[in-house]
Structure formats: C-alpha cells, structure tokens
Amino acid sequence: MKIEVEALSPVEKKVTVEVDPERVAKELNSAYAIIGQRVKLRGFRTGKIPRNVLERHFRDEVERDVVEKLVKATFEDAVREQDIKAVAAPRVDLEEVALQASQPFRFTARVEVKPKLEPKDYKGIEATRRPVEVTDQMVADELTRIQEGMTQLVPVEERFDAQDGDYAVIDHEGTIDGQPFEGGKAEGMTVRVGQGELVDGSIPQLVGKTLGETLEFDQAFLADHRVESLRGKTAHFKVTLKGLKAKQVPSLDDEFAKDLGAEGVDTLEALRARIREDLSKRETRRSDIELRDALVKAALARNDVEVPPALVEHAIDVMIGGAGERFARQGLDIRKMGLDLPKLRADLREQALVQVKGALLLEAIADAEKLDVTDEELEAEIAKTATELNLPLAKVQHQLRGGEARLALRNRIREDKALAFLTSEAKLN
Amino acid sequence: MMLADQDVVKRPLITEKSERGREAAQHYAFEVHREATKIQVKTAVEKLFGVHVTAIRTSIARGKNKRVGRNTGRRPNWKKAIVTLKEGEAISLFEGA
Numbered sequence: 041m042k043i044e045v046e047a048l049s050p051v052e053k054k055v056t057v058e059v060d061p062e063r064v065a066k067e068l069n070s071a072y073a074i075i076g077q078r079v080k081l082r083g084f085r086t087g088k089i090p091r092n093v094l095e096r097h098f099r100d101e102v103e104r105d106v107v108e109k110l111v112k113a114t115f116e117d118a119v120r121e122q123d124i125k126a127v128a129a130p131r132v133d134l135e136e137v138a139l140q141a142s143q144p145f146r147f148t149a150r151v152e153v154k155p156k157l158e159p160k161d162y163k164g165i166e167a168t169r170r171p172v173e174v175t176d177q178m179v180a181d182e183l184t185r186i187q188e189g190m191t192q193l194v195p196v197e198e199r200f201d202a203q204d205g206d207y208a209v210i211d212h213e214g215t216i217d218g219q220p221f222e223g224g225k226a227e228g229m230t231v232r233v234g235q236g237e238l239v240d241g242s243i244p245q246l247v248g249k250t251l252g253e254t255l256e257f258d259q260a261f262l263a264d265h266r267v268e269s270l271r272g273k274t275a276h277f278k279v280t281l282k283g284l285k286a287k288q289v290p291s292l293d294d295e296f297a298k299d300l301g302a303e304g305v306d307t308l309e310a311l312r313a314r315i316r317e318d319l320s321k322r323e324t325r326r327s328d329i330e331l332r333d334a335l336v337k338a339a340l341a342r343n344d345v346e347v348p349p350a351l352v353e354h355a356i357d358v359m360i361g362g363a364g365e366r367f368a369r370q371g372l373d374i375r376k377m378g379l380d381l382p383k384l385r386a387d388l389r390e391q392a393l394v395q396v397k398g399a400l401l402l403e404a405i406a407d408a409e410k411l412d413v414t415d416e417e418l419e420a421e422i423a424k425t426a427t428e429l430n431l432p433l434a435k436v437q438h439q440l441r442g443g444e445a446r447l448a449l450r451n452r453i454r455e456d457k458a459l460a461f462l463t464s465e466a467k468l469n
Numbered sequence: 470m471m472l473a474d475q476d477v478v479k480r481p482l483i484t485e486k487s488e489r490g491r492e493a494a495q496h497y498a499f500e501v502h503r504e505a506t507k508i509q510v511k512t513a514v515e516k517l518f519g520v521h522v523t524a525i526r527t528s529i530a531r532g533k534n535k536r537v538g539r540n541t542g543r544r545p546n547w548k549k550a551i552v553t554l555k556e557g558e559a560i561s562l563f564e565g566a
Contacts, residue, residue, distance in 0.1 A: 083484030090488055 128350030152348035157404035209283035355392035
C-alpha cells in the first residue's frame with residue numbers, strides 16, 4: 041500500500057492511496073465467495089455457481105462493495121499511519137471505477153484535519169475579573185421573590201362585600217348582540233377586584249358588591265385582542281360574585297424560613313445567609329465564565345486559528361440539536377415550528393466559529409503545556425457528575441462506558457485544564 | 470421446415486451441467502426449436518455467433534408433470550442441442566460479460 045499526503049491548506053489534506061493488486065484480488069475473491077454461498081440462480085445449486093457466472097450477474101454490486109470496503113479500510117490505515125487527525129468523513133474521488141484483480145487500485149480522498157497550531161502569547165494575558173459582590177439589596181430582592189412565591193389566596197370570612205384588591209370567584213356569561221360567543225362563559229373563575237381591565241383578569245365594577253349579587257355591564261374588546269373575531273366588538277357580561285379571597289403574604293420571620301424546608305435553615309438569619317451564599321456562588325460562577333470567555337477571546341486575538349468548515353457545521357448541528365431537545369422537553373417539536381433552518385444556521389455560524397476556534401486553541405495550549413488527563417481524574421470527574429446529577433455512580437459509569445463518550449469527557453476535562461492554566465498565567469487586575 | 474435462425478435457437482442453457490461441458494470441451498448448450506434439425510441448428514449457431522461448429526448432438530427433453538392443486542398438467546417437450554465449437558472459438562454470451 042502506497043500513501044501520499046499532500047496538504048491543500050492547513051485544514052485540508054489530500055490523501056492518495058494505492059492498494060496492491062494482491063489485496064484487491066483477495067478482497068474480490070472473498071466477496072465472490074460470500075455472495076456465491078448466498079444467492080440462488082436458475083440452473084445452479086446454491087453455493088455451486090462458478091465464478092464467471094457470478095461475475096456476469098453481480099459484478100457491479102460486488103465491485104461497489106469491494107471498493108467501499110477497500111477505501112474504508114485502507115483510508116483508516118493511511119490516516120493512522122500518517123497520523124492525520126480527520127475531523128469529518130473524507131470525500132473520496134475514485135480514479136478508476138472499474139476494479140481489476142491484476143491492477144493496483146488507486147483513490148484519492150480529501151479530508152479536513154485539525155490545524156497544527158503553535159499557540160503563542162497566551163501567557164500573561166491581561167484581564168479583569170469582575171468582582172463578586174452580593175449586596176444586602178440583592179439578598180432582600182431575592183427574599184421578596186421567595187415571599188411572593190409563597191403567597192397564597194385564602195378565603196375571606198369576616199366580610200361579604202368585595203373591596204379593591206380582593207380576589208373574586210365569579211361565574212360569568214358574555215354575549216355579543218344577544219349571542220353567546222366562544223370563551224364567553226365560565227364558572228368559578230378567579231379575577232382581581234379593582235383597577236384594570238377584564239382582559240387582564242381585573243373587574244373594577246365588582247367593588248362594593250356583596251356575595252351572591254349579580255351585575256351586568258358592557259365591555260369593549262381591545263383592538264388587539266388575542267381572539268381575532270372579538271377584536272373591537274362590545275360584549276354584554278353577566279357576572280355573579282360567588283366568593284371572595286384575599287392574598288396572604290407570609291411575614292418574614294423564622295417560621296417563614298422553616299416553611300421553606302431547606303435543610304439547616306430554621307431562622308430568618310440562616311435563610312439570609314443561605315441566600316447570600318447561593319447568590320455569591322452564582323455570581324462567582326458567572327464572573328468565572330466571563331473571565332474565561334475574555335481570556336479565550338484575547339488568546340484568539342493573538343493567534344490566528346484556521347478552522348475546518350466541517351467542525352463549524354458540526355458545532356452548529358450540536359447547537360440546533362440542543363435547542364431542539366430543550367424545546368422537546370417543553371413538548372414542542374422544533375421541526376413543526378416553521379423555522380428557517382438555512383437562515384438559523386447562518387445566524388449561528390459566527391458563534392459556532394468562535395466556539396470551534398476557542399476549542400482548537402485550548403487543545404493546542406493543552407498540547408503545548410503537556411496538560412494530560414489521567415484515568416484517576418477521569419474517574420473523579422465521573423463521580424462528580426454523578427453527584428451533581430444525583431444519579432447512582434454505577435449508572436453514570438455505565439453510560440460513559442463507550443470509548444467515544446469517555447474521549448469526549450477527557451477532552452472536556454483537558455479543555456478545562458487549559459482554561460485553568462490560561463487563568464493562572466493571566467495578569468489579573 | 471423453414472425457420473429463421475433466431476427462431477431455431479431459442480436460448481442458451483446456462484446450468485451447472487452445461488458449464489461443466491463448456492469449460493472441459495467447448496460444448497455449448499441451447500434450447501432450440503422442437504422441430505429444428507441438426508443442420509438447421511448448426512447453420513443458425515454459426516450465423517448468429519460467427520463461429521464454426523464441429524459437432525452437434527440433440528436430444529428431446531420430456532416436459533415435467535406438474536400439478537396445481539388438484540389439476541395436473543404437463544409441460545411441453547423441448548429440444549436441447551449441444552454444439553461443439555472449433556478449437557479456440559467461444560460464444561461471448563456464455564462468458565463473463
């Protein structure tokens with residue numbers, strides 16, 4: 041087998057492979073032997089068909105198979121022998137389509153490779169780490185959010201008349217020109233009493249009415265109402281007040297903290313501390329990510345990275361796939377959303393390009409600094425993932441058993457290490 | 470009986486048995502018209518394939534009894550011709566394409 045490699049560009053290589061005739065003959069023989077055992081032809085018992093008859097009937101098929109097999113096998117060999125890091129399936133040009141047992145078989149393939157990078161100037165990048173600051177105000181805001189989330193509607197018992205700010209349970213029936221319309225009738229709906237419009241769930245007319253009372257009023261629909269047939273029309277509503285509820289906002293005290301049910305939090309002070317801690321963690325992580333992005337960006341500015349187009353396309357695929365999965369979890373089918381896929385791809389391309397460039401550069405830095413991932417580190421990462429996802433360790437290990445998944449994880453850890461290196465070598469302000 | 474050459478030679482017989490004869494002794498087997506004579510087969514093969522026939526043997530193969538459900542039937546008898554070609558000649562129809 042002869043292999044010639046020619047670099048077309050830093051990210052593309054042309055590989056010419058010549059396969060020895062003996063190898064071709066061997067593959068052809070075995071292919072015919074296999075097919076001879078399998079096919080049925082009139083006039084012959086299965087397995088007793090002479091080679092020349094087989095050739096007459098199945099030549100095209102067999103040659104296609106053999107060519108495919110030879111290309112696959114020898115290309116893999118060639119890639120291994122020449123240490124070519126292919127990032128996508130090769131595009132193969134066959135020089136001669138006809139396969140002859142006595143002739144060597146030649147083919148050329150163009151393959152995209154990872155560029156050889158000599159990362160430079162990646163030490164001592166100046167960057168600013170955004171200081172992590174958790175103010176009392178942020179804690180208070182978070183607390184208010186939790187408080188609102190805990191707010192409940194409780195029935196009003198001490199009075200029977202609706203007041204501004206109450207919540208009313210009503211039955212209502214709406215008609216337009218005496219005719220009922222779609223969605224105009226409902227029972228047991230909860231609306232706000234007081235300021236606002238019916239469409240927002242508020243009925244100002246209810247103020248002062250007592251339980252069981254029925255009132256009638258006209259209501260014009262807005263010109264941009266979500267039901268098109270109702271826009272701009274005026275409906276007559278008949279509303280019966282069935283019940284009253286009021287918002288009960290829990291007071292901020294130790295009881296409130298206990299009710300949240302978080303472990304180790306049973307006083308308001310402890311809750312505040314916990315919130316502060318969580319916020320600080322979140323902010324730190326965000327600040328870390330910002331810093332890392334800035335560092336990678338700066339490193340990219342100092343290094344010219346040529347990117348194989350296939351990698352970018354793949355990154356876009358992954359992005360779209362990820363988005364599709366997120367939508368699928370919400371019960372949406374991304375394919376039915378009528379997205380303009382070519383445009384979406386074009387929009388994502390810039391982002392994907394930066395991502396791929398960053399990954400390539402980090403890999404090159406890891407190479408240059410001899411950052412390697414040991415098996416122990418890999419296992420530790422798997423264990424960590426299991427804890428984070430709250431899954432049994434054995435299950436995660438099982439899922440990551442395949443060589444490819446492991447390799448991906450290893451690369452991720454390596455990238456993290458390169459990033460950490462970049463950070464530790466950077467001049468932080 | 471007048472027969473066009475194409476009507477005399479109906480089809481080549483390519484079977485395990487005929488292939489054996491072809492490889493060993495340049496015997497080529499055909500199904501031919503039931504009423505064709507050896508002479509007619511010989512001239513037809515020579516004309517159609519541009520070869521020289523040195524010998525010819527014919528035989529009548531009996532049609533097999535076949536049944537479909539309770540109906541029995543019989544396939545027609547047919548004539549087989551085995552022609553021997555002059556040394557070094559071949560009929561490409563039988564060879565690998």
